[in-house]
Amino acid sequence: MGGNYTQSSASTLELTIGCSTDGIHRDALRVRGSAHLSGHLHVTLTGPAPRGPIPLIVSSGPLSGTFDDVTVSGVAGARASLIYGPDFVLLSVHR
Secondary structure: OOOOEEOOOOOEEEEEEEEOOOOOEEOOEEEOOOEEEOOEEEEEEEOOOOOOOEEEEEEOOOEEEOOOEEEEEOOOOOEEEEEEOOOEEEEEEEO
16 A cells, blocks of 8 residues: 555444465555554454464554454454554454
8 A cells, every 4th residue: 555544433343354274464555654553453354264473564664553443254253462563463362
């Protein structure tokens, strides 16, 4: 995505992330500017269950804010948590 990304508290960001058997995760949201997060996040996982944190959002500028909640689908019985960095968000999936 070119430019900055801002999400309001009333919005839901929906991402579909492809996981492969070689451990490579595809389809992260790449922001060429800064990112401000708020609201809700829903992630649909495709492919095999991930084996470690999955990059969800990577920005070339600073990242601020957090999501109010995260839900995940595509992996039966999965629960999710988020790991925030200065310019990235990772998804950790737990069973």
